[in-house]
Amino acid sequence: MTLRIAIVGGGAAGASAAARARKWSQDARITMFEAGSMITHAPCGIPYYVGGIVGDSSMLKTYTPAEFSRSRNVEVRTGARVTEVDLRNRRLRVEEGGSASYQEWDRLILATGARPAVPPVEGVDLEGVFTVRLPDGARALREGLSAAGTVAVVGGGYIGLEMADAARSLGKRVLLFEAMDHVLPTTVDPDVAEIIHEELRSNGVELHLSEPLVRLEGDGRVRRVVTEGGSYAADAVVLAVGVRPDSELAEAAGLRTGPTGAVDVNEYMETSEPDVYAAGDLVETTHLVTGKRVWIPLAPPANKMGQVAGANAVSPRSLRFPGVVGTAVTKVFRYYVGRTGLSDAQAREEGIGFESKLVNTRSAAEYYGIYETIHIKLTVERGSGRIIGGQIVSRDKIAAGYLDLVATMVSRGMTIDDAFFADLSYSPATSPVWHPVITAARVLSHGRL
Amino acid sequence: MTLRIAIVGGGAAGASAAARARKWSQDARITMFEAGSMITHAPCGIPYYVGGIVGDSSMLKTYTPAEFSRSRNVEVRTGARVTEVDLRNRRLRVEEGGSASYQEWDRLILATGARPAVPPVEGVDLEGVFTVRLPDGARALREGLSAAGTVAVVGGGYIGLEMADAARSLGKRVLLFEAMDHVLPTTVDPDVAEIIHEELRSNGVELHLSEPLVRLEGDGRVRRVVTEGGSYAADAVVLAVGVRPDSELAEAAGLRTGPTGAVDVNEYMETSEPDVYAAGDLVETTHLVTGKRVWIPLAPPANKMGQVAGANAVSPRSLRFPGVVGTAVTKVFRYYVGRTGLSDAQAREEGIGFESKLVNTRSAAEYYGIYETIHIKLTVERGSGRIIGGQIVSRDKIAAGYLDLVATMVSRGMTIDDAFFADLSYSPATSPVWHPVITAARVLSHGRL
Numbered sequence: 001m002t003l004r005i006a007i008v009g010g011g012a013a014g015a016s017a018a019a020r021a022r023k024w025s026q027d028a029r030i031t032m033f034e035a036g037s038m039i040t041h042a043p044c045g046i047p048y049y050v051g052g053i054v055g056d057s058s059m060l061k062t063y064t065p066a067e068f069s070r071s072r073n074v075e076v077r078t079g080a081r082v083t084e085v086d087l088r089n090r091r092l093r094v095e096e097g098g099s100a101s102y103q104e105w106d107r108l109i110l111a112t113g114a115r116p117a118v119p120p121v122e123g124v125d126l127e128g129v130f131t132v133r134l135p136d137g138a139r140a141l142r143e144g145l146s147a148a149g150t151v152a153v154v155g156g157g158y159i160g161l162e163m164a165d166a167a168r169s170l171g172k173r174v175l176l177f178e179a180m181d182h183v184l185p186t187t188v189d190p191d192v193a194e195i196i197h198e199e200l201r202s203n204g205v206e207l208h209l210s211e212p213l214v215r216l217e218g219d220g221r222v223r224r225v226v227t228e229g230g231s232y233a234a235d236a237v238v239l240a241v242g243v244r245p246d247s248e249l250a251e252a253a254g255l256r257t258g259p260t261g262a263v264d265v266n267e268y269m270e271t272s273e274p275d276v277y278a279a280g281d282l283v284e285t286t287h288l289v290t291g292k293r294v295w296i297p298l299a300p301p302a303n304k305m306g307q308v309a310g311a312n313a314v315s316p317r318s319l320r321f322p323g324v325v326g327t328a329v330t331k332v333f334r335y336y337v338g339r340t341g342l343s344d345a346q347a348r349e350e351g352i353g354f355e356s357k358l359v360n361t362r363s364a365a366e367y368y369g370i371y372e373t374i375h376i377k378l379t380v381e382r383g384s385g386r387i388i389g390g391q392i393v394s395r396d397k398i399a400a401g402y403l404d405l406v407a408t409m410v411s412r413g414m415t416i417d418d419a420f421f422a423d424l425s426y427s428p429a430t431s432p433v434w435h436p437v438i439t440a441a442r443v444l445s446h447g448r449l
Numbered sequence: 450m451t452l453r454i455a456i457v458g459g460g461a462a463g464a465s466a467a468a469r470a471r472k473w474s475q476d477a478r479i480t481m482f483e484a485g486s487m488i489t490h491a492p493c494g495i496p497y498y499v500g501g502i503v504g505d506s507s508m509l510k511t512y513t514p515a516e517f518s519r520s521r522n523v524e525v526r527t528g529a530r531v532t533e534v535d536l537r538n539r540r541l542r543v544e545e546g547g548s549a550s551y552q553e554w555d556r557l558i559l560a561t562g563a564r565p566a567v568p569p570v571e572g573v574d575l576e577g578v579f580t581v582r583l584p585d586g587a588r589a590l591r592e593g594l595s596a597a598g599t600v601a602v603v604g605g606g607y608i609g610l611e612m613a614d615a616a617r618s619l620g621k622r623v624l625l626f627e628a629m630d631h632v633l634p635t636t637v638d639p640d641v642a643e644i645i646h647e648e649l650r651s652n653g654v655e656l657h658l659s660e661p662l663v664r665l666e667g668d669g670r671v672r673r674v675v676t677e678g679g680s681y682a683a684d685a686v687v688l689a690v691g692v693r694p695d696s697e698l699a700e701a702a703g704l705r706t707g708p709t710g711a712v713d714v715n716e717y718m719e720t721s722e723p724d725v726y727a728a729g730d731l732v733e734t735t736h737l738v739t740g741k742r743v744w745i746p747l748a749p750p751a752n753k754m755g756q757v758a759g760a761n762a763v764s765p766r767s768l769r770f771p772g773v774v775g776t777a778v779t780k781v782f783r784y785y786v787g788r789t790g791l792s793d794a795q796a797r798e799e800g801i802g803f804e805s806k807l808v809n810t811r812s813a814a815e816y817y818g819i820y821e822t823i824h825i826k827l828t829v830e831r832g833s834g835r836i837i838g839g840q841i842v843s844r845d846k847i848a849a850g851y852l853d854l855v856a857t858m859v860s861r862g863m864t865i866d867d868a869f870f871a872d873l874s875y876s877p878a879t880s881p882v883w884h885p886v887i888t889a890a891r892v893l894s895h896g897r898l
Contacts, residue, residue, distance in 0.1 A: 012882070023896045045816050045877050059816040288872075299882050300875045307898065319898075322870050329874035338874050363846075367494050367508040397812075400879040401850015404886070405857060407872050412861050421771050423737075423856050425778035425787050426749045428494050430849040433461070433748050437853070447472045449756065449768075 003028040005313050006092055006103055008082045008249065009111035010039030012299050013280025015063075016306025017109045017313070018074045024314040031075040031103065033082050033094060036136045039065050044299055046132050047159065050142045051166030057142075060135035085110070085253035087273055107275050107313040110250055110263070111306060114243040114281035114297045119154070123216025129237045132159050141238075146170055148235035152225045154213050155240035156183035161196070161332045163238045164205050168333075174205045175234060177227055179212035179241075187328060188337070189344045191358045192391045195375055196332055203333045208232075213241070243297055245282050260284045260295035267320040269309040277313055279305035286323035288411050289341050289388050290350055296326050327407040334395045338403035341389030341410040344379055353382035356389075357443050361436045363396035365428035372396040376440045378406070378416070385415040387441070398430070402437055409437075416441040420449045452477040454762050455541055455552055457531045457698065458560035459488030461748050462729025464512075465755025466558045466762070467523045473763040480524040480552060482531050482543060488514050490584045493748055496608065498584070499591045500615030506591075509584035534559070534702035536722055556724050556762040559699055559712070560755060563692040563730035563746045568603070572665025578686045581608050590687075595619055597684035601674045603662050604689035605632035610645070610781045612687045613654050617782075623654045624683060626676055628661035628690075636777060637786070638793045640807045641840045644824055645781055652782045657681075662690075692746055694731050709733045709744035716769040718758040726762055728754035735772035737860050738790050738837050739799055745775050776856040783844045787852035790838030790859040793828055802831035805838075806892050810885045812845035814877035821845040825889045827855070827865070834864040836890070847879070851886055858886075865890040869898045 005021050005028050007014045018032050032039070040062040048054045065076040077096060084093035085108065092103045116131035118124050128148070130141050145151050151167040153160050156178030167174045178185065182193035183200070200207050211227035216237055218224070225232045245262040256272035258264035262284040269277045281297035283305065301324050308319040329338035347354040356379040364371035372395040379389035390406035392399045409419055419441035426433055434442070442449045454470050454477050456463045467481045481488070489511040497503045514525040526545060533542035534557065541552045565580035567573050577597070579590050594600050600616040602609050605627030616623045627634065631642035632649070649656050660676035665686060667673070674681045694711040705721035707713035711733040718726045730746035732754065750773050757768040778787035796803040805828040813820035821844040828838035839855035841848045858868055868890035875882055883891070891898050 042814065042816065042877070042882070044875070044882075045814060048817060048877055053818060054816045298875065300873065300884065303882060304870060311897075324872045327872045327874045328876075329879055330876045331878040336879065340872070340874070365491065365494060367491065367503045368497060369502060397845070397847050397879060398850045400874055400876075401847045401854065404871075404873045404884070405850065405854045407874065408854060408857055408861075408863075411872060412857075412863075414857075414861075421753060422853075423773045423776045423789070423860060424749065424853045425776045425789070425849055425856065426493070426747070427777075427779045427849075428491070428497055429780040430778055430785065430846060433491070433493075433752060435749065435853070448760075 003314065004104060004106045005030045005109065006105035007032040007109045007111060008092065009113055009280070010034030010076065010078070011041055011111065011113050011280065012302040013113070013306035013309070014109070014111035015040045015068065016303045017111060017279055017310035019072050020307040020310030021314050022072045022074060024311050028314060031077065033080040033092070034076070034078045035081040036134055037078050038135055039063065039068055039076060039078065041135045043132070043134055046135060046138045046141065047162035047166045049138050050145060050163065051169035057135045057138040060138065082249060085249055087253055087276070108277065109309045109313055110276065110278040110282060111280045112246040112249055112282050115246045116239065117242045117244050118239060119213055119241050121213055121215045123218060123222065124239065126216055126218040126222040127220055128218070128222040128235060129216060129239060131239050132163060144236050145172065148172060150175065150234045151236045151238065152177065152232065152234035153238045153240060154225070155242065156185065157240060157242060158184070158328065158330045160240035162330060163240055164200065165333055168203055168205060175208060175225070175232055176200065176205050177208045177211050177213060177225065179210070181210045184337070187343065188339050188391050189377070192375065192377060192393055195393045196335060196337055199333050199335050243281070245295065247282055250278060250282065258284045258293045260293055262295040267322065268312050268317050269305055269321060277309040279309040285321065288323045288325050294324070294326065296324055298328060325407055325410050327403065329400050329403055335393055336395070336397055336399045337393045338400055339391045340403060340407035342379055343389055343391065347379055347388060352388065354379050354388065355382055355444060356380065359440050359443050361439045362432050363394060363398055364430060365432055368428045374399060374402070374436045376402070376436050378440045378444060380416055380444050385417060387414055387416060387419060405437055416444050417449065420445070452763065453553060453555045454479045454558065455554035456481040456558045456560060457541065458562055458729070459483030459525065459527070460490055460560065460562050460729065461751040462562070462755035462758070463558070463560035464489045464517065465752045466560060466728055466759035468521050469756040469759030470763050471521045471523060473760050477763060480526065482529040482541070483525070483527045484530040485583055485585045486527050487584055488512065488517055488525060488527065492581070492583055495581050495584060495587045495590065496611035496615045498587050499594060499612065500618035506584050506587040509587065531698060534698055536702055536725070557726065558758045558762055559725070559727040559731060560729045561695040561698055561731050564695045565688065566691045566693050567688060568662055568690050570662055570664045572667060572671065573688065575665055575667040575671040576669055577667070577671040577684060578665060578688060580688050581612060593685050594621065597621060599624065599683045600685045600687065601626065601681065601683035602687045602689060603674070604691065605634065606689060606691060607633070607777065607779045609689035611779060612689055613649065614782055617653055624657060624674070624681055625649065625654050626657045626660050626662060626674065628659070630659045636792065637788050637840050638826070641824065641826060641842055644842045645784060645786055648782050648784050692730070694744065696731055699727060699731065707733045707742045709742055711744040716771065717761050717766050718754055718770060719761070726758040728758040734770065737772045737774050743773070743775065745773055747777060774856055774859045776852065778849050778852055784842055785844070785846055785848045786842045787849055788840045789852060789856035791828055792838055792840065796828055796837060801837065803828050803837065804831055804893060805829065808889050808892050810888045811881050812843060812847055813879060814881055817877045823848060823851070823885045825851070825885050827889045827893060829865055829893050834866060836863055836865060836868060854886055865893050866898065869894070
């Protein structure tokens with residue numbers, strides 16, 4: 001009998017699952033349901049569309065539904081909202097084109113993703129208040145910001161920073177509000193964030209730290225942002241205070257969630273129900289440094305989880321997703337900023353004895369003359385010397401490559417001695433003779449290396 | 450009694466040894482002998498001085514002898530040529546200022562480095578024929594090339610390519626002769642070299658492959674380069690056909706050399722004689738993929754070997770140098786080109802069953818629009834899937850960071866599955882959502898990943 005695989009969600013995880021299931025099985029019947037109009041969409045690109053780097057929001061995808069359907073031999077149903085997972089009868093209730101139908105499955109893969117959190121305050125429903133979610137809605141967002149004189153961004157995480165940058169590209173006055181005392185508060189430490197603060201300010205962003213949102217005010221349209229620090233006029237507001245797993249469907253079906261509130265899956269992407277997989281921003285996974293469950297919704301792990309779910313739906317337990325170290329990077333004006341593993345704050349929270357130091361080095365030999373500063377901080381477990389985290393900021397894009405290097409060192413349990421003796425590249429045009437990552441490791445050796 | 454440490458050579462390895470010995474011992478008496486006038490010199494920078502990126506050859510160093518002496522409390526003797534290592538009496542014979550003296554030691558560190566190979570053909574002593582060795586001699590090299598109309602570079606290794614680039618920067622007609630059928634013949638494969646060939650040609654370098662040098666002709670001054678392929682007029686010739694360990698002193702003293710011809714040391718940088726260490730371009734080390742002895746003279750391992758020798762001279766067997774994977778990078782016109790581990794050719798020579806594929810990906814998301822092609826090739830052991838080598842070429846400098854990442858994957862024995870699941874960074878501005886290194890690993894999984 002033909003294996004029927006149903007996939008809910010056509011984003012990174014869902015489409016990857018469909019593609020991988022097809023690679024592993026020529027004859028499975030694979031159906032992918034997507035509530036919106038686009039699949040394989042790239043929400044990470046929305047700020048670049050808003051800021052004008054990307055010309056058209058339709059570019060924020062890899063395939064059209066027709067292309068994907070044809071090249072992968074997958075039935076793609078867009079505009080199809082799955083409203084119920086009926087585990088007992090192994091079927092989905094699907095609403096599309098105004099009517100409902102049922103779709104039976106032998107294997108189910110849930111990949112409904114995440115959605116922006118909306119702060120529980122007054123005024124978030126006013127006209128001119130936006131969240132950043134899917135390319136479907138990006139045009140309204142761009143038009144909304146374009147029409148504004150002053151844009152307020154609430155939240156200094158990755159999306160908030162990218163949206164502040166985009167709004168400045170549109171020539172807007174930009175206010176950025178962060179509830180904590182530094183931007184990227186849950187992922188980087190204050191010393192690293194300080195470099196970004198300066199960059200934001202020098203690019204005309206009015207940065208308001210330690211100002212939690214109190215309410216939005218307006219007359220149908222938003223007019224003012226009220227925080228614990230003041231009241232500010234604004235014509236458009238972008239709410240970027242974080243995301244939440246879009247887990248209603250999974251929870252209604254009784255699938256187990258984990259300590260983070262996201263859907264619980266094991267390394268095979270199996271949920272608590274037989275033959276039901278989940279992948280992507282919907283699920284939590286294991287942090288490779290702490291061994292704890294974490295929810296870090298990002299595209300690259302979502303893609304890989306999708307692959308694992310798709311492969312295992314065809315051939316159970318054939319691939320394992322090992323977990324993550326929380327590697328993330330973005331560009332804020334001229335700076336690339338990235339982090340991996342545990343920040344100092346996270347290490348402290350975990351009760352891990354650590355030391356760290358932010359060092360400033362260069363992206364080429366000094367005599368070469370053409371270089372940027374590389375700000376790099378390694379966090380190291382005291383005693384073992386194990387590198388448990390890294391944070392990098394630079395105007396040189398090579399910082400993102402170094403971040404990947406540190407992420408791999410963290411994943412593989414490498415120590416500062418391992419890093420010191422790593423056979424890394426050197427040419428006067430590409431790095432100092434003492435590689436930035438090695439320099440960052442050396443300073444933590446207390447003169448030993 | 451005060452420990453007397455003598456170091457022969459003031460380059461990367463020698464100066465690192467001196468600095469580290471001092472860090473580990475406040476009271477050792479450390480003396481460093483350097484035949485030339487500069488220490489902590491950076492021969493890697495010579496092409497950039499010749500090409501005009503570096504204004505003055507005196508910039509090609511980290512410290513003056515006086516600075517180093519003062520800051521490290523090390524006696525630095527420049528212009529001091531060590532002519533004999535007397536093992537029985539534990540003393541060096543040193544010629545300086547026209548007279549000879551003897552210097553006793555309790556620990557000896559040899560760091561005499563490497564010197565350019567000179568091909569055994571007629572005419573290499575003609576005026577206008579240069580090698581690239583030390584910053585001391587860089588001014589003559591720059592003046593010699595500046596005065597020429599046509600510069601011939603013999604040898605298509607790293608230094609040959611960098612000198613061809615430098616000579617074009619000076620506005621010269623440039624002929625580049627390589628005996629083998631592609632540039633970087635001992636380190637990269639033909640498919641990768643082909644990208645560099647195009648770059649050389651499109652930047653006006655007249656590339657002559659498969660043309661071994663037969664002789665140089667002239668009338669006191671060099672006038673012609675004769676190869677197996679023809680006879681070519683040239684006003685200046687740069688010989689860049691490789692380097693050799695500068696091991697006369699060590700060999701005369703009876704120190705054991707290894708299969709590569711360089712001085713044999715163990716992981717503690719101990720030579721075959723008690724209390725005699727050697728480090729840097731003078732010595733061979735272990736290749737971490739093959740386990741074999743290799744001689745790969747480069748600045749970063751030289752610096753680290755120096756550190757190990759310096760530490761162990763003070764406190765025996767306290768640090769270990771684990772070996773190398775042969776990571777190297779350079780910039781050739783607009784391209785960064787790097788390699789690590791084994792090339793296909795090297796894997797073949799080692800009798801290792803392998804597969805590899807050169808893939809072309811991007812240095813940012815396609816919709817982001819601002820990116821360069823990343824050409825990346827991984828070489829993988831058949832069966833185990835272990836990554837044993839990588840070659841990367843791109844106009845985006847991030848390629849050097851990716852090279853470091855692959856070098857670490859190779860060193861740590863990571864497989865294509867490990868690479869696929871590595872938690873690497875992504876933002877639309879820095880990479881495609883499928884990271885270039887992951888893409889290179891995936892294509893070797895035959896549809897599994």
